Amino acid sequence: MRKLTLILGLALAAPSAFATEDVSVGPQYDTTHVYVAPADVDAFVQSFATTFGGKSTRQGIATVTPTASSTSTQLVQTPVGSISVFGFRTPVPYPFGQERTGYLVTDVDKAVSAANAHGAATLVAPFDDPIGRDAVVTWPGGVNMQLYWHTNKPNYPALEHVPxxxxxxxxxxxxxxxxxxxxxxxxxxxxxxxxxxxxxxxxxxxxxxxxxxxxxxxxxxxxxxxxxxxxxxxxxxxxxxxxxxxxxxxxxxxxxxxxxxxxxxxxxxxxxxxxxxxxxxxxxxxxx
Missing domain, CATH: 3.10.180.10 (2,3-Dihydroxybiphenyl 1,2-Dioxygenase, domain 1)
Structure with missing residues (x-):
């Protein structure tokens, strides 16, 4: 019985006891997700880019969730960190808007599996978006993060300061x-x-x-x-x-x-x- 108990204890501990693949790419590819009312998007982007010396991609309208929705979307890159800006024209589907960051990974499925192995739950299963694939995981304490992958591999310069x-x-x-x-x-x-x-x-x-x-x-x-x-x-x-x-x-x-x-x-x-x-x-x- 003691041996069986030990085996069961090891099995329960296994998810956090082994190393998984490092799926990170680099901090210059990670963004804070910022949800702003459509009327405020332009003023926000201009102010943020000016403050930190950055620039924005052209604003587009897209569906970035696995269910029907519509939002403006743009990436603001600065030497001290980047943000993804969303101005939803429709109600924001749950649980989007509650994730704090988007982390570029080498493979979304491997990243989600690795996160699960170390104690995160899959809040939104991997799905296709206009430029790649995404998922949302939630960590102990209710910390939500998006994991994403691009179909066309991006190439961004290193940051001057990592946020x-x-x-x-x-x-x-x-x-x-x-x-x-x-x-x-x-x-x-x-x-x-x-x-x-x-x-x-x-x-x-x-x-x-x-x-x-x-x-x-x-x-x-x-x-x-x-x-x-x-x-x-x-x-x-x-x-x-x-x-x-x-x-x-x-x-x-x-x-x-x-x-x-x-x-x-x-x-x-x-x-x-x-x-x-x-x-x-x-x-x-x-x-x-």
Whole structure:
């Protein structure tokens, strides 16, 4: 009986106990998904591109979900990270709009299988879109990510600064997410620290800050009690820039609002910007 119990225990542990193929391509191919009302798309794209020194593809109208829908779609590329912008003309089918990022992978089916093996659930099974194939997975803690593949292999220049996926989680699910995603991404934990609560807008106390890296890019897992003042927790991405003050000025000049003024966070200086249409981004200089 003891031997049988041991075998059963090993079998249950197996999904997270073995290495799967690294399906990542590179952080320059990963995007934050931004859903904006159609009336705000042009102003948002112009402001974001101006703030970070980027450019947008031509806007097109397409169905990017497995069921009937219609949205404008365009890619905005900057030296510090890219975004996929959607302005839906129809109601957004569930669960789209709840995914935070799109990660380019070498093979969607292998990527979904690898994610499943490490504890993610398939929220949207692989489907064809106008330029490739997509799927959506959900990780422990309810972190939704899109995995995608292009029929025609893209070739984008490397980023000057790799953005940071900012993931807010409660203590009860943080470790499960970190373990699962790091295994899937063939990544590593760069830092696991107790940080001042002021970094997430709290007046006192501390929170846990875990920084991850992989070929998918960077991530910061912010483990809090959830008692956060706006806009903390609404930003999905932190953008590293060389000159924070100049970036904030370009944001203001292009119609965005600085909703958290520049301040020190350890070796960093950081701020928060809200762009036309509502998208909130953290912006910071180098440092941990």
């Amino acid at each position: 940071e996926n900012r993931i807010y989680l409660p203590p009860q699910s943080a470790d499960a997410f970190i373990k699962a995603f790091v295994a899937f991404a063939h990544g590593k934990v760069d830092a696991d620290e107790t940080a001042p609560g002021s970094e997430v807008g709290q007046k006192d106390g501390t929170y846990r800050r875990v920084r991850l890296s992989s070929r998918f890019g960077k991530a910061a897992v912010l483990v809090t009690n959830g008692q956060l003042a706006w806009p903390y927790g609404t930003e999905m991405t932190g953008y590293e820039v060389g000159d924070l003050d100049a970036t904030l000025q370009r944001a203001r000049d292009s119609g965005a609002k600085v909703v958290v003024d520049a301040h020190a966070e350890g070796k960093r200086r950081a701020a928060m910007i809200q762009f036309p249409g509502g998208y909130v981004a953290e912006v910071h200089t180098a440092g941990q």
